[in-house]
Amino acid sequence: MIHLLPQLLVGIFISAAASLLGVFAILKRMSLVGDALTHVALPGIALAIFLKINPFIGALVFLFIATVGIWLLEYRSTLSIETIVGVFFTASLALGALFIPELDLLEALFGDISKITYTDTAISVFLSLILIAVLLAIHKRLALHMVSQELAYSIGIRSKQLEFVYLLLFALGVALGIKFIGALLMGALIITPAAAAKNIARSLNGFMALSVISGILSAISGVYFSNLYHYPSGPIFILSGTAIFILSIIWRGIFRK
Amino acid sequence: MNASKEPILRVKDLAVKFNKEKILDGLNFEINEGEVLAVIGPNGAGKTTLFKALLGVQPHEGEIKWRKDLRIGYIPQRMEIETDIPLTVLEFLRLRGTKNFSEEKAKEAVKSVLLKEEILDSGLGEISVGQRQRILIAWSLLGKPQVLLFDEPTASIDIQGQESIYQLLHHLQDKFNLTIILISHDLNVVYKYAEKVLCLNREMVCFGLPQEILSPIQMQKLYGGEHAFYHHLEKHQH
Numbered sequence: 001m002i003h004l005l006p007q008l009l010v011g012i013f014i015s016a017a018a019s020l021l022g023v024f025a026i027l028k029r030m031s032l033v034g035d036a037l038t039h040v041a042l043p044g045i046a047l048a049i050f051l052k053i054n055p056f057i058g059a060l061v062f063l064f065i066a067t068v069g070i071w072l073l074e075y076r077s078t079l080s081i082e083t084i085v086g087v088f089f090t091a092s093l094a095l096g097a098l099f100i101p102e103l104d105l106l107e108a109l110f111g112d113i114s115k116i117t118y119t120d121t122a123i124s125v126f127l128s129l130i131l132i133a134v135l136l137a138i139h140k141r142l143a144l145h146m147v148s149q150e151l152a153y154s155i156g157i158r159s160k161q162l163e164f165v166y167l168l169l170f171a172l173g174v175a176l177g178i179k180f181i182g183a184l185l186m187g188a189l190i191i192t193p194a195a196a197a198k199n200i201a202r203s204l205n206g207f208m209a210l211s212v213i214s215g216i217l218s219a220i221s222g223v224y225f226s227n228l229y230h231y232p233s234g235p236i237f238i239l240s241g242t243a244i245f246i247l248s249i250i251w252r253g254i255f256r257k
Numbered sequence: 258m259n260a261s262k263e264p265i266l267r268v269k270d271l272a273v274k275f276n277k278e279k280i281l282d283g284l285n286f287e288i289n290e291g292e293v294l295a296v297i298g299p300n301g302a303g304k305t306t307l308f309k310a311l312l313g314v315q316p317h318e319g320e321i322k323w324r325k326d327l328r329i330g331y332i333p334q335r336m337e338i339e340t341d342i343p344l345t346v347l348e349f350l351r352l353r354g355t356k357n358f359s360e361e362k363a364k365e366a367v368k369s370v371l372l373k374e375e376i377l378d379s380g381l382g383e384i385s386v387g388q389r390q391r392i393l394i395a396w397s398l399l400g401k402p403q404v405l406l407f408d409e410p411t412a413s414i415d416i417q418g419q420e421s422i423y424q425l426l427h428h429l430q431d432k433f434n435l436t437i438i439l440i441s442h443d444l445n446v447v448y449k450y451a452e453k454v455l456c457l458n459r460e461m462v463c464f465g466l467p468q469e470i471l472s473p474i475q476m477q478k479l480y481g482g483e484h485a486f487y488h489h490l491e492k493h494q495h
Contacts (some may be wrong), residue, residue: 027342140351140352140354141352141354143344143352144352144353144354147336147338147342147344147349147352147381148333148336148338150331150333151331151333151336151393151396153309153312153314153331154312154329154330154331154333154397154406155353155354155400197343198341198343201343202343202345202380203343203344203345203348204343204344204345204348205348206343207343207344256341
């Protein structure tokens with residue numbers, strides 16, 4: 001079991017951070033934008049492989065640029081943000097598919113946690129903790145902004161800055177998750193645990209706690225079963241998360257009408 | 258009326274433009290402490306834009322001068338939230354980030370808008386629209402405001418609910434010596450509760466006492482043509 005420790009640590013911390021991000025993505029009803037944003041990592045990974053640097057850095061830089069782009073467009077453009085994101089971010093998936101060497105493509109798309117180094121583990125855990133800490137520090141303002149921008153305005157919350165910080169955290173979360181789960185499945189790492197939690201939770205605190213718990217459970221089962229049966233961990237993670245989601249729907253059907 | 262020497266708000270030549278289109282133009286009015294000012298006008302007249310400008314989140318030309326160090330509470334027209342949003346009323350009040358917030362203070366705030374404290378445990382999306390309106394008032398009371406900006410909901414609250422909201426506002430006004438600026442769609446409300454009226458149709462159509470201003474001619478100028486509001490007026494005058 002000890003050889004699983006780095007994978008477990010990375011899986012648990014990254015998915016805790018991602019599922020916490022998901023809570024606010026769902027409150028803002030921006031799951032689709034988030035999902036498409038994850039694809040932007042691919043051309044970054046392609047470039048990083050070409051330049052022989054860490055793919056995480058390539059992904060992070062591209063996500064950062066896309067994030068700033070979204071943020072600017074939201075305030076400057078009259079085009080719907082869904083349209084822009086839908087077109088350009090799917091295009092980046094295509095770019096990634098063309099330029100990432102075939103051997104690495106599967107890993108970039110679906111993730112592979114089994115080859116993770118100790119340095120990568122330490123960096124991932126550290127950055128996940130920072131992400132969680134910042135998110136917890138701003139969570140009240142963020143939730144208020146997502147419930148009513150007008151109310152947030154009225155007590156002097158600067159929405160633009162807040163949204164920017166959230167998008168940056170989102171970009172960081174996606175870049176972290178790529179290793180674990182791949183660019184194609186990353187959207188689900190963020191959304192699925194939060195979607196399940198929302199079916200059960202009645203309070204914001206409950207929502208956040210259940211989302212994190214559900215994310216961590218999916219991560220543990222993803223790592224465990226992928227090692228047992230030698231499957232990649234990403235797809236198993238998603239399937240575990242989906243199973244939890246289905247259970248949450250049943251719960252909802254029984255206890256909440 | 259307990260008007261003090263200096264008006265609590267003075268607006269001079271206020272104008273707001275989106276691109277090149279004028280949303281508001283040539284607004285001049287003032288309001289004294291403890292007064293109720295009703296803002297009326299048709300849809301798209303710029304009422305909400307005026308509120309945003311007053312709150313300082315809308316770039317504008319001209320002058321908006323509040324008395325120094327005022328605390329302003331804002332009650333928006335509506336919140337677009339899902340009925341199953343995982344957020345309790347207590348949590349929602351906590352989101353305001355009021356200093357020294359406690360459950361006791363939340364209970365007090367809820368009681369001051371005449372709701373039972375059990376509502377704190379309900380989901381914000383589960384309670385009725387009228388209750389949510391009161392919670393929004395409680396939310397802004399937490400900030401101990403001296404001025405309330407109240408954007409009346411256009412629909413979705415029944416007439417009795419609406420009436421009791423105004424009674425509540427009136428009661429709070431007396432209790433806390435609030436100055437209230439409200440956007441209203443109901444001229445009866447304006448008659449009953451407002452000391453001053455501002456009629457808006459992008460430009461300022463009128464400003465003054467309700468009795469002087471709410472004449473059929475002014476209303477025609479404001480809303481154009483025959484308008485259902487006449488019926489309200491006629492009823493009231495009988």
